[in-house]
Amino acid sequence: MSEVLLQIDGKAVKAAEGMTVLQAARLAGIAIPTLCDHPKLEPYGVCRICTVEVEVRGRKNYVVSCLYPVAPDLVVRTRSEKVDKIRRVIVEELLAHAPNSPELMNLAQEYGADRDRFEKEPSFCILCGLCVRYCAEIKEKNAVGFIERGARREIRFIPEIAAKECWDCQECFALCPTSAAQAAYFLIEALAFPSARKAASDSA
Amino acid sequence: MPRLHSAAELEELRAGILSGRDPEKPCIAVCAGAACHGLDSGTVVSAFEEQVRKLGLGAKVDIRATGCHGFCEKGPNVVISPGEICYFEVKPEDVPDIVAHTVKGEVLDRLLYTRPDTGQKAVHLDEVPFYKQQTRLLIGDNPRIDPTRIEDYLALGGYAALSKALFEMSPDQVLDEVKKANLRGRGGGGFPAGLKWETAKNAPGEDKYVIVNGHEGEPGAFMDRALFTGNPHKVLEGLIIGAYAIGSHRGFIYTRHDSPQLIKHIEIALAQAEEYGLLGEDILGSGFNLWVELHFDVGIFVSGESSALMRSIEGNPPEPRPKYIRTSVSGIWDKPSNLNNVETWANVPQIISRGAEWYTSIGTERSKGTKLISLSGHVANSGVVEVPMGTPLRTIVYDIGGGVPGGKPAKAVHLGGPMGGSIPERLIDTPLDFDELAKLGAPIGAGGLLVMDDETDMVEVARYLLDFLTNEACGKCVPCREGMRQMLKILTNITKGKGKSGDIGRLEDLSDVTGVACLCALGKTAPDPLRSMLRYFRDEYEARIAGGSDAK
Amino acid sequence: MGDDKIDRIIDKHRGKPGSLIHALMEIQHENHWVPRDVLRRVAEALDVPFSRVLQIATVYKTFSLTPKGRHEVHVCTGMSCHLRGAARLLDAVQRLIGIKPGETDAESRFSLETGSCLGSCSLGPEIIVDGKHHGRMTPAKAEDVLKRYR
Numbered sequence: 001m002s003e004v005l006l007q008i009d010g011k012a013v014k015a016a017e018g019m020t021v022l023q024a025a026r027l028a029g030i031a032i033p034t035l036c037d038h039p040k041l042e043p044y045g046v047c048r049i050c051t052v053e054v055e056v057r058g059r060k061n062y063v064v065s066c067l068y069p070v071a072p073d074l075v076v077r078t079r080s081e082k083v084d085k086i087r088r089v090i091v092e093e094l095l096a097h098a099p100n101s102p103e104l105m106n107l108a109q110e111y112g113a114d115r116d117r118f119e120k121e122p123s124f125c126i127l128c129g130l131c132v133r134y135c136a137e138i139k140e141k142n143a144v145g146f147i148e149r150g151a152r153r154e155i156r157f158i159p160e161i162a163a164k165e166c167w168d169c170q171e172c173f174a175l176c177p178t179s180a181a182q183a184a185y186f187l188i189e190a191l192a193f194p195s196a197r198k199a200a201s202d203s204a
Numbered sequence: 205m206p207r208l209h210s211a212a213e214l215e216e217l218r219a220g221i222l223s224g225r226d227p228e229k230p231c232i233a234v235c236a237g238a239a240c241h242g243l244d245s246g247t248v249v250s251a252f253e254e255q256v257r258k259l260g261l262g263a264k265v266d267i268r269a270t271g272c273h274g275f276c277e278k279g280p281n282v283v284i285s286p287g288e289i290c291y292f293e294v295k296p297e298d299v300p301d302i303v304a305h306t307v308k309g310e311v312l313d314r315l316l317y318t319r320p321d322t323g324q325k326a327v328h329l330d331e332v333p334f335y336k337q338q339t340r341l342l343i344g345d346n347p348r349i350d351p352t353r354i355e356d357y358l359a360l361g362g363y364a365a366l367s368k369a370l371f372e373m374s375p376d377q378v379l380d381e382v383k384k385a386n387l388r389g390r391g392g393g394g395f396p397a398g399l400k401w402e403t404a405k406n407a408p409g410e411d412k413y414v415i416v417n418g419h420e421g422e423p424g425a426f427m428d429r430a431l432f433t434g435n436p437h438k439v440l441e442g443l444i445i446g447a448y449a450i451g452s453h454r455g456f457i458y459t460r461h462d463s464p465q466l467i468k469h470i471e472i473a474l475a476q477a478e479e480y481g482l483l484g485e486d487i488l489g490s491g492f493n494l495w496v497e498l499h500f501d502v503g504i505f506v507s508g509e510s511s512a513l514m515r516s517i518e519g520n521p522p523e524p525r526p527k528y529i530r531t532s533v534s535g536i537w538d539k540p541s542n543l544n545n546v547e548t549w550a551n552v553p554q555i556i557s558r559g560a561e562w563y564t565s566i567g568t569e570r571s572k573g574t575k576l577i578s579l580s581g582h583v584a585n586s587g588v589v590e591v592p593m594g595t596p597l598r599t600i601v602y603d604i605g606g607g608v609p610g611g612k613p614a615k616a617v618h619l620g621g622p623m624g625g626s627i628p629e630r631l632i633d634t635p636l637d638f639d640e641l642a643k644l645g646a647p648i649g650a651g652g653l654l655v656m657d658d659e660t661d662m663v664e665v666a667r668y669l670l671d672f673l674t675n676e677a678c679g680k681c682v683p684c685r686e687g688m689r690q691m692l693k694i695l696t697n698i699t700k701g702k703g704k705s706g707d708i709g710r711l712e713d714l715s716d717v718t719g720v721a722c723l724c725a726l727g728k729t730a731p732d733p734l735r736s737m738l739r740y741f742r743d744e745y746e747a748r749i750a751g752g753s754d755a756k
Numbered sequence: 757m758g759d760d761k762i763d764r765i766i767d768k769h770r771g772k773p774g775s776l777i778h779a780l781m782e783i784q785h786e787n788h789w790v791p792r793d794v795l796r797r798v799a800e801a802l803d804v805p806f807s808r809v810l811q812i813a814t815v816y817k818t819f820s821l822t823p824k825g826r827h828e829v830h831v832c833t834g835m836s837c838h839l840r841g842a843a844r845l846l847d848a849v850q851r852l853i854g855i856k857p858g859e860t861d862a863e864s865r866f867s868l869e870t871g872s873c874l875g876s877c878s879l880g881p882e883i884i885v886d887g888k889h890h891g892r893m894t895p896a897k898a899e900d901v902l903k904r905y906r
Contacts, residue, residue, distance in 0.1 A: 145808065
């Protein structure tokens with residue numbers, strides 16, 4: 001695998017071909033915030049908080065570092081007025097759904113985000129997809145998935161599968177930055193298979 | 205019908221078709237395009253056919269159901285040739301009179317176009333104000349063609365350009381001609397087609413694909429469907445010429461699934477072209493092969509985006525890829541794929557037949573040729589319009605469009621749909637030009653031009669366009685889903701008189717971030733209409749916010 | 757529509773996860789809606805996770821997860837129709853039928869959809885019932901038109 005030389009925040013970084021800018025930054029000890037990224041999962045690129053500024057042949061662009069491939073002589077800036085504004089507004093948009101999430105509150109502090117900037121809608125889920133992707137890629141159960149599109153997109157536990165799999169697993173709950181995954185599971189349990197847990201423990 | 209195996213055979217066939225037609229024999233062409241069809245022109249066609257049959261006039265007059273003539277507002281449209289006599293708002297009850305007058309070579313006065321201001325009547329097509337100022341290089345053939353009969357297209361010179369390309373030019377020469385013509389994409393990107401072709405041509409790999417983007421999702425744009433449904437062979441011919449230049453042997457046509465007439469006409473055209481040896485194996489005996497398949501979408505706006513469209517052709521959900529992966533290099537199944545809009549392909553035959561020099565004599569310095577415009581909204585003469593690039597918007601809206609009904613003043617015009625912008629009436633002399641309009645924040649886009657009268661609520665227009673995109677977005681990425689959600693909330697509140705101080709600042713911040721951080725172009729261009737509103741109609745917004753429920 | 761037509765469609769695409777959308781489109785076209793148990797059978801036959809099938813079925817509005825009414829009413833909400841008064845027309849139609857877009861009324865008489873743009877902007881605002889265009893509508897005219905459909 002050949003070596004790729006690029007520049008991140010003024011620092012010369014040696015990365016391997018095929019790496020992402022995020023991976024290269026981590027190698028160089030440069031921290032870039034993420035919400036939908038996870039070491040065990042394929043990068044998803046939807047929270048957009050890892051956005052960085054890249055310069056290619058004199059042209060500036062804003063890309064998500066978790067997906068953008070390293071390239072020779074790439075110039076990357078992980079902080080700038082624009083990058084910081086992007087992160088601040090994204091955090092403000094997410095705080096409108098989950099104002100008490102510890103991860104979001106930490107980011108809010110770092111980027112000067114105002115929790116009350118936008119009108120609140122207490123759905124809690126920030127659609128990072130960690131639960132969906134973990135269940136698909138690691139557990140291979142696909143007990144929870146996405147449904148609908150646009151502003152109506154949400155996670156949904158599939159009763160037919162969740163009734164059999166989730167109570168004994170629960171691994172995605174710990175990944176969730178806002179506790180929405182647990183809530184979504186318990187909602188479906190109550191609606192679709194309220195007696196399953198009791199029946200299972202009765203027969204145990 | 206034996207397959208054609210040479211340029212000479214094609215010309216022989218053409219001569220045969222023409223010699224079997226009497227140019228003096230009257231032909232009644234009835235528009236069966238989308239709007240006229242919706243006004244029941246199908247019944248008018250049947251009435252004509254029945255009347256001719258009943259009176260035994262088959263030898264005296266032909267009836268032809270055609271594609272869109274263009275003057276949709278005044279449909280059902282009928283054009284009598286020779287002479288291009290135009291009748292408007294034709295009903296089945298008018299049929300006996302029209303037939304009677306036509307066989308006698310007379311004009312039926314009461315169905316002619318009458319100018320609302322002067323009462324003056326127009327007899328021939330080029331006297332009708334709507335048509336007079338147009339340059340109908342692409343759409344002009346529609347009234348002369350039955351889209352289900354390839355002979356009609358051949359009679360007008362169809363496929364001569366293909367023959368010239370295959371036998372008198374090398375693929376490189378064809379590519380050069382298109383580059384010299386500076387044909388820019390008509391789907392919204394305005395990117396030079398020749399350069400795109402060249403990238404695909406030079407990309408590594410044997411398998412290359414050519415694609416017709418017939419999706420037309422921009423609300424208010426209907427000219428692609430009008431052209432493609434009415435003259436599918438013109439687009440197909442352009443596609444075959446392009447495939448030859450690029451070195452592609454497999455083509456795809458992609459349309460919406462909810463356009464049954466278009467799908468039917470394309471299927472018939474593909475079958476007929478293949479039957480005649482103009483498509484498929486060994487085209488016209490040249491040794492060049494091209495097979496073309498038809499695909500349709502699953503019913504979502506984003507499938508009009510190039511990379512999403514290609515995913516859809518693969519059978520996958522139409523999800524866009526980041527732009528830095530160029531589809532000309534890696535498209536369908538990761539092979540070099542050249543996608544162009546319907547209108548872009550339709551321009552190709554004439555560029556080959558008449559040359560790039562002729563083509564570049566039309567238009568402005570950097571926007572060449574003509575452009576199809578779907579003119580609608582608060583306009584008297586809505587329909588499909590074709591004008592040279594550089595035509596002032598004023599000409600389109602007032603001279604061709606007849607202005608706002610009732611003579612009310614226009615407040616603004618909107619171009620580019622949900623990814624475009626509105627400009628105020630005071631800028632109406634701006635020429636129709638890719639770059640001039642992009643600079644003003646109202647890019648041409650696909651060519652839908654919406655006229656808005658003085659009572660139009662510009663906050664509501666921005667709200668409407670965001671609402672449209674909200675329903676079409678996939679919802680994956682935060683700056684699009686949440687950015688649009690908050691922008692929509694704020695705009696909705698303002699329209700209800702519940703605007704708050706700081707709203708414009710919030711809208712600007714949201715626009716800034718959404719415009720740059722989204723996964724795809726749908727999100728990135730979503731704030732553009734709002735940006736144009738804040739640029740030109742800011743005081744209206746400020747007044748609505750300040751006035752609360754007292755304003756409007 | 758009998759189960760056998762659906763069975764045949766599913767069999768045609770069996771073992772081909774890449775054909776998911778085509779299979780669902782064919783079922784929707786034949787049956788006018790896609791029941792949940794059919795979605796489960798499609799998932800199994802095409803070897804696609806059920807959650808993915810549910811996602812596709814709910815993301816693309818072409819697929820209806822509930823049975824449709826006898827008549828499909830479409831109110832165009834394209835930009836030109838909007839400027840010409842489609843919002844008021846939609847309000848009126850919703851009041852007349854008693855349902856919102858995406859729904860079917862209790863007697864299964866009408867299903868209501870909105871969307872754009874059907875390419876006949878000069879007829880705006882319009883409602884299209886069972887594919888037939890009723891152009892240049894007003895709320896009053898809409899009432900007359902809908903009355904004709906039982």
